[in-house]
Amino acid sequence: MKNEIAFVMNKVNKNFSSGKQLLKVLEDVSLEIEEGELVALLGPSGCGKSTLINLAACFEKPDDGQVLFMGRPITMPSPQRGVVFQSAQLFPWLTVKQNISYGLTLQKQKKEIIEDKCSKYIQLVKLEGFEYYYPPQLSGGMQQRVALARVLIMEPRMLLMDEPFAALDAQTRLAMQQLLLSIAREIEPTVLFVTHDVEEALFLADKVLVMSRLPGRIIHEVKVPFQRPRPISLIGSTAFSKLKRSILALLNI
Numbered sequence: 128m129k130n131e132i133a134f135v136m137n138k139v140n141k142n143f144s145s146g147k148q149l150l151k152v153l154e155d156v157s158l159e160i161e162e163g164e165l166v167a168l169l170g171p172s173g174c175g176k177s178t179l180i181n182l183a184a185c186f187e188k189p190d191d192g193q194v195l196f197m198g199r200p201i202t203m204p205s206p207q208r209g210v211v212f213q214s215a216q217l218f219p220w221l222t223v224k225q226n227i228s229y230g231l232t233l234q235k236q237k238k239e240i241i242e243d244k245c246s247k248y249i250q251l252v253k254l255e256g257f258e259y260y261y262p263p264q265l266s267g268g269m270q271q272r273v274a275l276a277r278v279l280i281m282e283p284r285m286l287l288m289d290e291p292f293a294a295l296d297a298q299t300r301l302a303m304q305q306l307l308l309s310i311a312r313e314i315e316p317t318v319l320f321v322t323h324d325v326e327e328a329l330f331l332a333d334k335v336l337v338m339s340r341l342p343g344r345i346i347h348e349v350k351v352p353f354q355r356p357r358p359i360s361l362i363g364s365t366a367f368s369k370l371k372r373s374i375l376a377l378l379n380i
């Protein structure tokens with residue numbers, strides 16, 4: 128049975144002006160994401176991927192077209208659509224636990240609720256034992272896990288992830304991809320995941336949207352046929368390599 132549609136972009140255009148010049152960044156972008164679906168947005172540098180995420184988060188507004196979440200136009204940023212950026216952007220003066228509980232503390236949630244949720248999400252991102260560390264005392268991968276837990280603790284219905292693992296070394300990156308897959312299995316969030324890495328897109332996603340160069344348009348939609356759970360060995364398989372080659376061809380690389 129088909130799931131409900133959680134997120135929609137309908138004929139979205141977005142331009143930026145710098146000086147006298149108008150830059151067409153997104154042109155006629157339409158997409159749909161089902162509840163619980165993990166969609167990867169793949170495209171060359173500068174094609175408008177972060178702009179699209181910013182529109183989904185409502186950090187920016189479209190010039191034309193609609194952005195809908197659970198059937199309603201979005202009007203403001205919301206913890207229901209949690210954003211994870213390429214750099215963790217943690218508060219360096221707060222501990223891991225304080226960073227993760229920051230949103231709930233702002234909401235003035237009860238202490239016991241904060242404690243319970245903190246333990247749950249610290250466990251989920253495998254940071255037990257590091258609760259009282261400060262961000263500069265953590266590795267890049269650990270910082271990114273704090274950033275992920277800080278968003279997950281708000282129990283968002285959707286995750287907007289803008290190249291969240293791009294700054295990590297290959298091994299840590301793979302570990303983070305596996306962690307995301309295990310979290311996705313457990314809490315089934317709707318995910319829009321931006322990457323310029325074809326392997327990452329194919330390893331994670333149910334569906335890959337391929338963007339053109341500027342002005343950014345969605346030029347292909349590729350259903351990813353691999354079953355879950357996905358073992359690392361999938362990446363070396365013939366079917367995976369074949370699909371990777373066909374997407375690289377679409378990207379003209």
Ligand SMILES: Nc1ncnc2c1ncn2[C@@H]1O[C@H](COP(=O)(O)OP(=O)(O)OP(=O)(O)O)[C@@H](O)[C@H]1O
Pocket residue numbers: 143144145150152170171172173174175176177178179323
């Ligand atoms: N606030 C802004 N004002 C003016 N131009 C902008 C603004 N934000 C983005 N742009 C322009 O929009 C284009 C797309 O930028 P965007 O950051 O969305 O690309 P991207 O696909 O995320 O690139 P990358 O893969 O390098 O992160 C770029 O040419 C950029 O200069």
Ligand SMILES: [Mg+2]
Pocket residue numbers: 176177178289
């Ligand atoms: Mg970007």
